[in-house]
Amino acid sequence: MNKQIIDEVARHKIEQHLTQNFLVEAGAGSGKTTSLVNRMVNMIKMGTCNIWEIAAITFTKKAAEELTTRFQTKLENEWRVEEDPSKKQNLESALANFDQCFLGTVHSFCSCILRERPIEAGLDLQFREIEEREDQHLAIQAWNNFFEKIRVKDSERYHFIKRLGIPVSDLRQCFLRLIAYPDVDWVYVEKEPPNISRVYHSFLNLLKEANHAIPSEPIDGRYDKLQELILQAIRKNKYENHETDAMKIGLLETFNKQLTITQKLWSSKEDAKYYLDKIVDFVDMKIQPLLEKWYEYVHGHIMPLMIDIMHEYEILKKQMSYVNFHDLLIKTALLLKENSEVRGYFQEKYRSILIDEFQDTDPIQAEIMFYITAENLHEQDWTRCRPKQGSLFVVGDPKQAIYRFRRADIDIYNKVKELIGNHGGEILELTMNFRTLDSVTNSLNSFFEEKLPIQATEYQAAFKPLHSYFNDNHSTFSGIYQSIIPKEYVNKEEMIQFDAFQIADTINKMIHQGHQPKEFMILTRYNENLEVYYRALLENNIPAHLSGEITLADMTDFQELFHLVEFVKDPTNTVQLLAVLRGPFFGVSDQELFEWKSSGGSFDIYWTPSEDNAVESTFDILQAFEQLQTYVNWKYQYSPATVIEKMIEDIGFYPLLILKGYGKNECQHLSSIIATIRSASTFYEAAELLNELIFTKRLVLNMDVGANAVRIMNVHKSKGLEAEIVFLANPVKKIDVKERISLHIKRTNTTSYGYFIVQKLNGFQTKMIACPPEWSIHQTEECQYLIEEETRIVYVAATRAEKALIISTSEKTNKKNPWNELVFAVQPNRIQVDDIMASEITEKEEQRKINVSNDYINELGMWINKHIQPTYATYSPTDDKDDIYQLDIDREKGGGMLWGTLIHEAFEKLIRGMKIENHIEDLLQKYGFSLLRKHEVYQIIQSFKLTKIWDQLQTAENVLTEIPFNVRLSSEDPLYKKIRKTKDQHYPLLVKGVIDLAYQYKGNWYIVDYKTDRSKDREDIIRLTSYYEHQITLYRELWERIMRTSVHQILLYFVFTDDICIV
Structure with a gap:
């Protein structure tokens, strides 16, 4: 038997009093979405609003989708049964214009406003909204830019921060936290530094005195915690430089915790208790107050620094025309606050604002909703804005306010509740619960009646009982x-x-x-x-x-994938090699590894046994080495994402996930990772991205509702x-x-x-x-x-x-x-559940599963065989680069493909106008080279700046660097025949690559290709030029075809010898 709906009067007002403002406090399971939908439908049916004049704002995209579905369904149902011609016409018009109703999150609502009036908001017409991950990368870029500047232009400030004993890297996480509150004024006070030396030396004397009570030879071979701290502090003072205040504070901080002793380890129990009391009293009376003063002093210098970096971050966003989620709200609130014409425009456009889950929304939303509904278009204090009657409908439940960590503030909810009541609105309560049986709600009511106050306080919502509509008849588990x-x-x-x-x-x-x-x-x-x-x-x-x-790292298989990619990034990393060999992809046992090493084997994938050092149990390990060599070679043949994708396929990572019981969500994670690393331009960058994606927390949503x-x-x-x-x-x-x-x-x-x-x-x-x-x-x-x-x-x-x-x-x-x-x-x-075997399953069901699985496998095999024939081929002008090592050329050490990539990137940054001196160390670290080669890179840059190419670049009409191209050639194309040597292949050819440099000087186009060969004999430059002629000539033909303009000259610039050769 069901119960009477005790809040029926409130529900009637929601649905019928359409020209009054309400704040509805709707308890859990009270059907607030139903009431919201009914109000919206009645507003349309009664002609109070047109559908395009309604804006319904939800907390999440998922809630918006649900509201959209239920609203449309309710409109359709009402239209079918409505008999009044006028009302039916209103409903029909709403259905015909349903897409003009705004149903979405507050961020998407603000985006619509800013897109419509960007100039008044001070935004670029083509501003771009960025997601959280991209926003964080931008913030880190601003952080790096700021410290790069002050290291050069304000080194005194930089070194002052370091003298405070704070590594700059420790502050970055604080900065990333602060940027989530752009509307907040951060409080700090600049103070004089406290006098640390007096307390420090007094405490040190106390420790030296206590040291006399510590046996020179530890009793039972050990010291207690306090003894260890005393001895450590005395050693540090003796051997380390404690001249700076930060060093002194560091030593004092080690005693600012719970101190314990073991009495029998001291010279006497009396001494142990005496010095414990003395040290604890000193910490309480002297050290703790001093530390508090020091922290306040440091705070007065750190917070201005953080504010300056946040300013740098805001400048960078503005330069790039980016807005994040916080900007959407802040800029919308500011636009509506300061521009009465814009406010009036949007009031006419959105005559009714309905907001759901208000208790968990951003405080700035309160400002927006009062500005956009205010009677006085010129009032700039949102707390004094009186909403037009019927323009505002807010739903929330303060008992479910749980997002304080995401800026939600119950103080703002309470303030809005007070303002709506004071400005002619009404506060309604929905307490009938249509979700839960009374056997559950009765117990919950007893508990929360004790935990929640009768009247709402500054910190807590008032208790409101859950009146269950459904009685428990005990016909089901409850x-x-x-x-x-x-x-x-x-x-x-x-x-x-x-x-x-x-x-x-x-x-x-x-x-x-x-x-x-x-x-x-x-x-x-x-x-x-x-x-x-x-x-x-x-x-x-x-x-x-x-x-x-x-x-994702919590799933060990993703950790193993990370180890594999890390090894391919650096094949000299023995630790990663052992991790890969022992992992699930190769499954080499510890015993096999031990036997390999004991027999003279080396953990180097390019090592092979000779007749003199025949190693036992070599097959599995040598086979693994061969496979890993293939992966490393792929680095120089394919894009980073393609390499990782091919490795995942080769090791059978997808089947491994399925075999271990994972579902499609995990496979989707993997697809998402691959999609993300497609943006990486180098394998090093791809590996770093993979590291971030696997070891950083990621949001996983259940989309298959x-x-x-x-x-x-x-x-x-x-x-x-x-x-x-x-x-x-x-x-x-x-x-x-x-x-x-x-x-x-x-x-x-x-x-x-x-x-x-x-x-x-x-x-x-x-x-x-x-x-x-x-x-x-x-x-x-x-x-x-x-x-x-x-x-x-x-x-x-x-x-x-x-x-x-x-x-x-x-x-x-x-x-x-x-x-x-x-x-x-x-x-x-x-809980007592009938004792049914969890693994019980009939033989018939098991047989059916096996048959379905076999049928699927057979069908899949037929599909694969049908589609296994290639439909196109790929070619890059650098595909034949490996053949260059067949030339009998004596080379200097220190080159290689990674070194060439580094030099190419250095030239790119230089030509793009960056201050290359600030990037050399980063490039060396990125590609795994010693910082000792910094001067070598610098000299290469300087040599390039003395060339004719560089002189022409300074006055060139157009300069393009690292230009990617992708051209599809049919088998009938003349260029196809130059590239493809075999005659038995007739499918299309995709030619792709990157041209290092192209520039237009005095109306003529020049193409330059950098070569980092380190030949000892300058005479070999002629042979190398001849070898590279095919590649650079192909660049010319492709450029002329794509750009439809002729190339005046093609040049090879040999970096090592500083030679320019015309081809």
């Missing part, structure tokens, strides 16, 4: 349960593994009872270990989809989702919120003030570098916000369930269980 990890599991990794496989086993048994995989959802508090639960399901043959941030699969994600990804049975998993990780606080933002009506501490990663811990004055006060304030947010996170997690909630717990301890308070309050029963 209620709240706990899945318990036995007490014998105490290790964190073992507990997670057991939890994952216990959940997988439970789901497997329930599937055999008739449940479907899509009925289950597994939620964790954090991203960590999501893949463990994913793997557990796959190993039980349960289809699963993973959403959230993961690191309708699939019959278990969904796995963290709580933040579950917003707006639901499942019949929800598991709250991973009961072994709960972070103290105080430990992760690094900033606090205080927002006022006109300004946002930010308080930021600068930290560095020290092992697995963070170490303070700098902090603003009174940081402890701001930290306490932020801590209160985060503690209250943790309760809301549990609320979101628990309210995803429709019928059953299963919470993971440990029989041993739940101190680190993020769900512990909920479990303690509800006291759920242990």
Whole structure:
């Protein structure tokens, strides 16, 4: 039996009072999207708005897609049953113009506004929106540019920062964090440096005194922690230079922690306790206050530096006409604030603004929505903007505000709620729950009534009960349960593994009872270990989809791929070679490696055994060497992405993923990696990109929403989702919120003030570098916000369930269980599922699977055989380069293809106008050469600058460098016959390559090809010129064909001998 809808009056107002503004606080499962859609449809049906005058703003793209589908379906259904001709015409017009309604995220909404009025917004007409990854690369470029400038132009400032004891590299992560808050004014105070020497020397004297109580020979062969610190400090003071304040602070910091002693290891127990107390008192009374003053002093210098780098970053974005997600909001808010004509224009265009999930949106969105709906077009204080009646409809649930780490601020939500109420709007509440059975909501209500206040506070939303519409008739599995990890599991990794496989086993048994995989959802508090639960399901043959941030390196096969690419990048790296040989691609055992080395074998892929050093067990290793040689050779024949793609195919990486139970998501990750590294111009760059893609956290979204699969994600990804049975998993990780606080933002009506501490990663811990004055006060304030947010996170997690909630717990301890308070309050029963063998499957089903698999394999083989014939061939003018080594030419050492690539890139940067001296070291490191060769590269550049080519470049009409080309030749083409020697091939030929330099001087075109051959005898230049004639002549013919202009002269520039040869 269902219940009466207790909030029916509020729902009626939403759907019928179309000229009034509302803020609707809609609890979990209250059907807010349905109410939103009904209001939009009624606005159109009643003629309140045309469809093109409505803008509905959602939190995510996925929510926008869902809203679009439901809105269109509702319009179509209403049109079918509507009898009033006028209303039916309104609905018909809306359907005909459905594409003119804005339904999307706030960022896409701002993009539409800025694209329509870019000049007034101060933007380039062709501005480009950049994604997060590209934005970060741009920020790093700005960072590098800034420090390149100050090293040259403001070296005093650069060296001052270094004297503070802070490596510049430690500050980069702080900068990347700060740029996420471009609207915040960061607070800092410039202070005088504290007097460190007096405290330092007093403490050193105390340590020397304590040293007398430490036995010269350690008792039991060891020292305790305090003794080790004392002895280490005395040694450092004696042998290291502690003249700088930073060095003194570094020594004092080592004692600013919990100090412990082992009394029996001292000369006497009394001495041990005495000096422990003395040192602890000194740290508390003298060192800690000093450190606080030092951190504040450093902060006063670091924050101006960060602000200057952020300014450099903004300049770079403007120069390149880039805008990121924050810019879209800020520039839109500024445009609407300062330009009343533009504001009036968009008010006419969008007469009704509807916003969903407002509690988690960016604070700047509040400004935008008040400006675009304000009665007074000239009011520039958004808090004083009174929205036109019927122009604003906001939906949110402060109990689900969980995105503070992404700029969402519950203070702004509370402010907007107050303003809408004060400006003639009404606050409505939807508390009826159409998602969850009352057997679940009753227990949750009892818990959250204790955790949430009766009245909303600055930090927390008020308690509102979940009134379940559906009674539990116990006809299906329902209620709240706990899945318990036995007490014998105490290790964190073992507990997670057991939890994952216990959940997988439970789901497997329930599937055999008739449940479907899509009925289950597994939620964790954090991203960590999501893949463990994913793997557990796959190993039980349960289809699963993973959403959230993961690191591909957690899957060992991707790590092995990284090792392979790293080795191909540098074939002299023995460590990577051993990793590759021992990995799954070659499977050489440790015993075989030992026997190989013991028998005189070398870990060098170009080493071969001779008759004098016949090595046992050589076949597998030699075969691996041969295969690896092929991969290395590919580097010089194909583009970087093609090489990696060919290696992946050759080692059977896709089948390996399938064999290990991974699904199409992992294969999509691999395809995504290949697509990304296509932008790499060198193999070194491709390897670096691969490293970043495999070892950096990446966002994985479940795009196949309708699939019959278990969904796995963290709580933040579950917003707006639901499942019949929800598991709250991973009961072994709960972070103290105080430990992760690094900033606090205080927002006022006109300004946002930010308080930021600068930290560095020290092992697995963070170490303070700098902090603003009174940081402890701001930290306490932020801590209160985060503690209250943790309760809301549990609320979101628990309210995803429709019928059953299963919470993971440990029989041993739940101190680190993020769900512990909920479990303690509800006291759920242990889950009991009928004892069905998880692996049970009928012989008929197994036979059917095998038959389908064999049929698929046979069909696939037929398809491959049909399409195996080539349809085209490729050719590059440099394909025959390997033959040059057949010429009997005596060469100097130090050349090679990588050296040639380095010189080519140096010339390219030089010709493009870059200050090449600033890039030589980077190029040497990029291609793996010693920095000792810096002068050699510099001399080559200087020699080139003295050539006739360089003189002509200075006054040339057009200069092009590193010009790629790609030409398709049919077998009838005269040029085809010059290139293709064999007569039995008639399929098209794709000719591709890169011309080093082309320039137009006094109306004539010149083509230059650089050659880095290091011949000892200058007479060999004639032979080399003859050899390269075919290549450079082909460049001429292709250039003339593509550009439809003649080439006056083609030149070979031999870098080593500084010779220019006309061909």
